[in-house]
Amino acid sequence: xxxxxxxxxxxxxxxxxxxxxxxxxxxxxxxxxxxxxxxxxxxxxxxxxxxxxxxxxxxxxxxxxxxxxxxxxxxxxxxxxxxxxxxxxxxxxxxxxxxxxxxxxxxxxxxxxx
Amino acid sequence: xxxxxxxxxxxxxxxxxxxxxxxxxxxxxxxxxxxxxxxxxxxxxxxxxxxxxxxxxxxxxxxxxxxxxxxxxxxxxxxxxxxxxxxxxxxxxxxxxxxxxxxxxxxxxxxxxx
Numbered sequence: 193x194x195x196x197x198x199x200x201x202x203x204x205x206x207x208x209x210x211x212x213x214x215x216x217x218x219x220x221x222x223x224x225x226x227x228x229x230x231x232x233x234x235x236x237x238x239x240x241x242x243x244x245x246x247x248x249x250x251x252x253x254x255x256x257x258x259x260x261x262x263x264x265x266x267x268x269x270x271x272x273x274x275x276x277x278x279x280x281x282x283x284x285x286x287x288x289x290x291x292x293x294x295x296x297x298x299x300x301x302x303x304x305x306x
Numbered sequence: 307x308x309x310x311x312x313x314x315x316x317x318x319x320x321x322x323x324x325x326x327x328x329x330x331x332x333x334x335x336x337x338x339x340x341x342x343x344x345x346x347x348x349x350x351x352x353x354x355x356x357x358x359x360x361x362x363x364x365x366x367x368x369x370x371x372x373x374x375x376x377x378x379x380x381x382x383x384x385x386x387x388x389x390x391x392x393x394x395x396x397x398x399x400x401x402x403x404x405x406x407x408x409x410x411x412x413x414x415x416x417x418x419x420x
Contacts, residue, residue, distance in 0.1 A: 233413070234413050234414070235411030235414050236349065236397065238408040238410065281348075281349060293362050294409070295351065296341075296348050296349040296350070297348060299349075
């Protein structure tokens, strides 16, 4: 039962180009979405979030887009840098925000090539 | 920068033994969480804790698991009688408030049950 799906286990992007990571969800009760980044041997690090009342949130090089009708969100990183190489997790919550019972996707391993 | 710290970083235990995983959340945070990630699988929610009691728990969090905040700084996860399938990375997280605030994760404890 995968309520949050990241269908690309890995993604390779050239440095300087745009990285687009995708996430789909099935639970219509989800109202808050987060992206976490994880390096090996470290815990997930919060990147950016979006509430269901918005369709876009931007923070520096990172932008998250939410399409509620399609139950789809995406993370755009532009321009991509070598330090962006990591596993990116999409997570969703149905409790109005925060971390109560976050449901995570399986992650997408982003590789930035020089 | 404040951070969530977890000890030990790696714990090896024999099947049937009890283990206690320790976490020091960020000092002014009010909400505390445990998540786990079995190797190759997604990050899974275990339990959330607020005001000295469990506020939400998943199906994974059965009677062999318990959490405690024994003093003002530590937050512990106890597994009473470990099983081989409990082998995983266990992440502690804390958040200042539930609504619209992301959780900060610790670096994780790798539990290996042999």
